[in-house]
Structure formats: C-alpha cells, structure tokens
Amino acid sequence: MRPAPLAVILGLSLAGAAFAADMSVRDQMKTVVEPGASTLFAVGGEVDPANGPDAATVPEARWDEALKAAKALKGVGADLTGSQKKPGEEWAKAAADFATLADDAVKAATKKDGAGFSKAANDLGDTCTACHSKYKKQG
Numbered sequence: 001m002r003p004a005p006l007a008v009i010l011g012l013s014l015a016g017a018a019f020a021a022d023m024s025v026r027d028q029m030k031t032v033v034e035p036g037a038s039t040l041f042a043v044g045g046e047v048d049p050a051n052g053p054d055a056a057t058v059p060e061a062r063w064d065e066a067l068k069a070a071k072a073l074k075g076v077g078a079d080l081t082g083s084q085k086k087p088g089e090e091w092a093k094a095a096a097d098f099a100t101l102a103d104d105a106v107k108a109a110t111k112k113d114g115a116g117f118s119k120a121a122n123d124l125g126d127t128c129t130a131c132h133s134k135y136k137k138q139g
C-alpha cells in the first residue's frame with residue numbers, strides 16, 4: 001500500500017512538526033513556512049522581555065506551540081539548504097540563515113528563553129525578504 005501523500009498528512013496535522021522534503025518550494029512555503037513563521041512571530045512578540053514584565057509568564061502550551069513551529073521550520077531549513085533549489089549565492093545564504101535561525105528558535109523555545117526566541121523570530125523574518133526579493137515573483 002502506498003503511504004498517503006505528504007501534503008495530505010501535512011494538511012491533517014496542520015503542518016505541525018512537518019518533514020517537508022519532496023514538496024515544491026511553493027507548497028513548503030504555504031503549508032509549513034507561512035503558518036510556522038506566523039506562530040514564531042506571534043510568540044516572539046509575547047515572550048520578548050522588551051514588551052513588559054509579564055512576557056516571562058507565557059503559558060507552557062504557548063511555548064509548546066512555539067517549539068513545534070520552530071521544529072517544522074528547522075525541517076524546511078534543512079531541506080532548503082540541503083538542495084540548492086535555485087541558482088545563485090543568495091539562495092545558499094538565505095537558506096543557511098533560515099536554517100540557523102530556526103535552530104536558534106528551537107533551542108530558545110526549549111529553554112524558554114524569551115529574549116533569544118524573539119530575536120531568532122525577528123531575524124528569521126529578514127531571511128524571508130532576503131530570499132523573496134531575488135527568487136519570488138513579486139506581485
């Protein structure tokens with residue numbers, strides 16, 4: 001029996017902890033990167049110590065979500081770096097930065113390090129623009 005297509009599994013699991021090889025870049029972006037990054041950006045704001053003293057009291061469940069999202073992004077990062085999907089140095093650099101920052105986010109979420117997590121989430125946002133400005137059709 002053939003295993004269910006990855007996209008179906010991803011859809012059912014809401015892209016949690018996804019392993020995203022085999023997918024097109026576009027599908028990875030839509031099903032894993034976009035939802036994962038939006039969780040990272042949201043939690044990044046909540047745990048940022050610069051946002052006030054309550055940031056450190058973020059509930060356990062929220063950190064779990066953050067960790068799951070960061071792991072999903074790390075999986076995509078490994079895939080984006082492991083196979084150069086588009087020509088040019090910019091791809092290798094943006095993909096490597098993405099992978100490094102996703103890993104930073106995993107580590108910070110594991111330690112519940114608010115400052116580290118919010119920085120990783122912020123910096124990760126810069127890699128989206130860096131790669132898209134060259135490789136994604138605008139419009």
Ligand code: HEC
Nearest residue numbers: 025026029030033034037094095098124127128131135136
């Ligand atoms: C290493 C390169 C690279 C990085 C880093 C990257 N992207 Fe992308 N992204 C692409 C490419 C290439 C496309 C266009 C894919 C296509 O249409 O074939 C794309 C498309 C998208 C799309 C549109 C998908 C659709 O429905 O057409 C979204 C949303 C997206 N990226 C989100 C993100 C976010 C959020 C980040 C950062 C957290 C990010 N991407 C980081 C390369 C990258």
